[in-house]
Amino acid sequence: MMMIPLSFAKVLKFSITGTVGMAVDFGFTVFFKELLRLKPYFANCIGISAAIIVIFFLHKKWTFSNSNKNINKQFKQFVITSLLGLLLNTGLLFFFQHYLFFAFYSGKLLSIVLVGFWNFSINSLITFKPE
Numbered sequence: 001m002m003m004i005p006l007s008f009a010k011v012l013k014f015s016i017t018g019t020v021g022m023a024v025d026f027g028f029t030v031f032f033k034e035l036l037r038l039k040p041y042f043a044n045c046i047g048i049s050a051a052i053i054v055i056f057f058l059h060k061k062w063t064f065s066n067s068n069k070n071i072n073k074q075f076k077q078f079v080i081t082s083l084l085g086l087l088l089n090t091g092l093l094f095f096f097q098h099y100l101f102f103a104f105y106s107g108k109l110l111s112i113v114l115v116g117f118w119n120f121s122i123n124s125l126i127t128f129k130p131e
Contacts, residue, residue, distance in 0.1 A: 013063040014120050017055055022112055025051035029108070040104060041090060048089065052082040064128035077127040081119065089115045 029047030032038045038046075056078045060066050068074055089111045096107030 010063065010124075011120070014059070014116075017058040017063050018112075018116050018119075020058060021051040021055040022109075024054050025112070026105075026108075041093075044090060044093065044108065045086065048082070048086050052079060052086075055082075059123060059128060064123070066128045066131075068128075068131060074127055078123065081122045081127060085115045085119050088118060 025047040027047070028050045029043045031043075032046050033040050033043035036043075056075060059078075060071070060074065066074070089108075092111040092114060093104075093107045096102040096110060097104055100107075102110070
């Protein structure tokens with residue numbers, strides 16, 4: 001059975017990095033939804049995509065202090081994990097908004113928190129696993 005390498009410092013760094021990513025995500029989402037008037041779910045995808053790029057580099061260098069030189073492989077793994085997280089995030093957002101009647105941004109925030117558990121687990125076990 002695989003165990004997630006867990007330490008308080010790593011979880012704290014992951015949370016801080018996630019908060020930065022959430023700010024990027026929300027910033028892009030608000031810009032594209034409110035200012036450019038794109039469809040909410042399209043704007044959500046743009047926000048998450050921007051956050052994926054920022055978060056990858058923060059996790060690689062800071063959260064996981066990973067020295068793996070195969071950055072292309074890691075980025076592909078991270079993108080696949082993140083895209084699965086995007087599908088999960090969007091599905092949860094739709095569920096919260098249409099079935100539980102959450103406001104769009106309240107549902108988005110809860111979706112981000114829940115998908116964060118997925119992202120930490122997969123990235124600890126696969127993308128940035130200790131060498």
